[in-house]
Amino acid sequence: MDYIVSAPGKAILHGEHAVVHGKAALAVSLNLRTYLRLKASTTGKVYLNLPNIDAFLCWDLAELKQLTPYTCGKKKEVKHLDAELVRRLREFVGVTNENLDTCNMATLAFLYIYLSLFGSEELPSLTVSVWSELPTGAGLGSSAAYSVCLAAALLCASGAIPTPLWDPTAGWCQEDLELINSWAFQGEMIIHGNPSGVDNAVGTWGGMLRFLAGKIIPLGRVPLLRILLTNTKIPRSTKVLVAGVKDRINKFPSIITPVLDSVDAISCTCEKVLSEMTCEPITGEHYNILEELIDINQHHLNVMGVGHPALDTLCRVTLTRGLHSKLTGAGGGGCGITLLRPETDSFVVQSTVQDLRDYGFDCWETSIGGPGVQQHAPLSVKVEALEILNRY
Ligand SMILES: Nc1ncnc2c1ncn2[C@@H]1O[C@H](COP(=O)(O)OP(=O)(O)O)[C@@H](O)[C@H]1O
């Protein structure tokens, strides 16, 4: 057993945070991916190599055996975390409530899925290595891409879903994808606390989708959008930001609930405009509306308390070039998106990118709509990813 899977990151166009409270979100996959290689071994150990976060872990099967849950969810969709397993794992890894360490969260998510899927059987010796093109903890869904890869690879290893590589014409069927998505959601619950599920849905299915109260509606026809991605490099944690919005809703329900309703209406209006753009000639007015929606939503996100001065800088700098931006993902720093119009000239794009780099931000034009979770033959993996995964 030796295979590689990958899953894309995502950008949320509209609806971050509101989606956690049952409102609609529009999200799209990015052509930036997380890659995972899983190798079976006979070492009597489990190795987890996470070069992006400089974490290299190893456990004896004997110590992991002590943690195995009584029940095991293999082959079926799961909706809730096994609280007793989480408690044992937190104690094992040494996590306290205040401790949101990147490595601990990644370790907990891995061990939770591994032990849940293999708990009732002989635990297998494995080496799992994960490397991502996505910045970690920056709003582009790295946690979901990581969880989707873990779920897909470990479900394959446990025999719960097939290894589609043996049939090169086939990917996973809907039922397999739903199972991957449901286990990825468990990983997200461990990393985020209270995820909506939109990120793991995009990581699983790819493309553009509307997500509403757990329902995933793929948007088949969407116009080609040009988007600039900017990483302010201000570190933040989705878990903390999501909890902060909840506190604000609890403190001022009559003030914040209408803001969430307004974000919901923004997502719906944006979807309507995007759909019009696929069936009638695209006009400047379509872009004017998309830009206004971006501005309004960015103000709403500030009201929810998830803005950051670096994101204000992004919006201000791009607006001086006539471009509109908003944060994407959990905010509080991390990444923002800037909509480019079809006629936006490459000189304007280059100058904007340079202005933003002068502020110390990373900035690049990106293509959207990459495929969802995939299994790869070694030759179909990007050379850079393969080269890194081959080191372990
Ligand atoms: N490539 C990776 N290697 C290890 N852990 C990862 C990786 N990508 C994501 N993670 C996990 O996801 C967490 C970041 O999740 P989150 O705060 O939701 O930010 P994001 O916006 O990137 O999803 C990290 O702290 C880490 O635990």
Ligand SMILES: C[C@@](O)(CCOP(=O)(O)O)CC(=O)O
């Ligand atoms: C804020 C939220 O809407 C998106 C979080 O995305 P990210 O982890 O910042 O990439 C939370 C969620 O939907 O689970």
Ligand SMILES: [Mg+2]
């Ligand atoms: Mg995340």
